[in-house]
Amino acid sequence: MVELRGELRENEPLARHTSWRVGGPARRLYRPADAEDLAAFLRGLDPAEPLLWLGLGSNLLVPDDGFQGTVIQTQGCLTGLTRLGPTGIFAEAGASCAKVARFAARHNLVGVEFLAGIPGTMGGALAMNAGAWGGETWPHVQRVRTLDRTGTLRERTPDDYAVGYREVRGPEGEWFLSVDLELQPGDGEAGMERIRTLLDQRARSQPTGLPSCGSVFRNPPGDHAARLIESSGLKGCRIGGAQVSEKHANFIINTGDATAGDIAGLIDHVRREVQRRTGVRLVPEVKVVAGGEP
Numbered sequence: 519m520v521e522l523r524g525e526l527r528e529n530e531p532l533a534r535h536t537s538w539r540v541g542g543p544a545r546r547l548y549r550p551a552d553a554e555d556l557a558a559f560l561r562g563l564d565p566a567e568p569l570l571w572l573g574l575g576s577n578l579l580v581p582d583d584g585f586q587g588t589v590i591q592t593q594g595c596l597t598g599l600t601r602l603g604p605t606g607i608f609a610e611a612g613a614s615c616a617k618v619a620r621f622a623a624r625h626n627l628v629g630v631e632f633l634a635g636i637p638g639t640m641g642g643a644l645a646m647n648a649g650a651w652g653g654e655t656w657p658h659v660q661r662v663r664t665l666d667r668t669g670t671l672r673e674r675t676p677d678d679y680a681v682g683y684r685e686v687r688g689p690e691g692e693w694f695l696s697v698d699l700e701l702q703p704g705d706g707e708a709g710m711e712r713i714r715t716l717l718d719q720r721a722r723s724q725p726t727g728l729p730s731c732g733s734v735f736r737n738p739p740g741d742h743a744a745r746l747i748e749s750s751g752l753k754g755c756r757i758g759g760a761q762v763s764e765k766h767a768n769f770i771i772n773t774g775d776a777t778a779g780d781i782a783g784l785i786d787h788v789r790r791e792v793q794r795r796t797g798v799r800l801v802p803e804v805k806v807v808a809g810g811e812p
């Protein structure tokens with residue numbers, strides 16, 4: 519029997535681990551010591567146990583009654599970040615996107631400045647193909663390493679995945695453990711300057727200081743979800759403590775005492791109203807956690 523070195527928490531409130539600050543408890547939450555420890559933990563799991571991998575929880579709506587299974591938390595645990603050859607970076611799943619962006623610039627590598635403003639982990643960025651200001655995660659991926667629920671480690675290349683706008687489909691039942699990014703050599707100072715500019719633009723256009731999950735809906739082809747929501751008269755619309763942001767209509771903010779139910783209700787209301795008024799059916803970008811995996 520292998521001795522586990524990570525931290526197991528029972529009945530852990532997920533509101534502490536999501537950017538909306540809502541969500542009931544997970545039956546168990548595991549914070550692995552490292553990749554080998556996580557593989558050993560997974561090998562010991564009941565095959566029927568529902569599993570949820572959690573990065574920074576910045577794109578997740580966890581219901582008020584929580585998650586009846588085991589959450590694997592990568593943030594603050596699998597945070598390795600190293601240089602790889604002349605133009606590569608190795609990042610573990612729990613490394614924050616902001617750190618990766620700055621690390622790249624410090625090493626005179628450019629192309630991922632957009633990651634600086636995405637408040638998530640590299641695992642979440644891989645799962646979502648996170649992107650901003652014309653940049654996306656997957657064009658920079660050279661290879662990833664994955665774990666399945668039996669703790670088996672695999673190395674995979676982008677050819678193993680169908681990658682689209684905020685959408686990634688790959689082999690079932692595998693999660694991202696780490697990634698090798700391939701970047702362009704460039705001027706790190708200019709990279710840092712671009713990071714500052716992009717963060718300024720974000721602060722001007724988004725309610726960055728308030729609990730949210732960023733954009734709730736994907737932009738439909740050729741249009742913007744925020745424009746459709748605003749033109750449907752929904753800016754400022756509230757259910758309980760959840761409100762469509764006055765600053766950016768595709769953000770739903772927790773004004774202080776929102777429940778996951780309030781947020782889910784507002785998402786539904788916005789979808790129905792936008793469809794009624796414009797004929798467009800918005801598709802959520804945010805992942806809604808059910809009893810099992812999202």
Ligand SMILES: Cc1cc2nc3c(=O)[nH]c(=O)nc-3n(C[C@H](O)[C@H](O)[C@H](O)COP(=O)(O)OP(=O)(O)OC[C@H]3O[C@@H](n4cnc5c(N)ncnc54)[C@H](O)[C@@H]3O)c2cc1C
Pocket residue numbers: 537570571572573574575576577578592611635636637638639640641642643644645646647648649650692693694695726730731732733805812
């Ligand atoms: C203020 C704000 C601004 C934002 N701006 C942007 C933006 O500009 N562009 C953008 O793309 N997004 C944006 N987002 C959304 C969010 O930050 C991204 O989707 C981010 O990539 C989520 O990363 P995370 O680590 O928080 O993932 P989580 O929210 O923890 O998880 C998201 C999904 O990824 C899965 N997942 C997490 N880790 C792994 C793993 N290791 N392996 C497999 N699956 C995994 C989860 O199970 C879940 O399905 C914003 C959010 C906020 C709050």
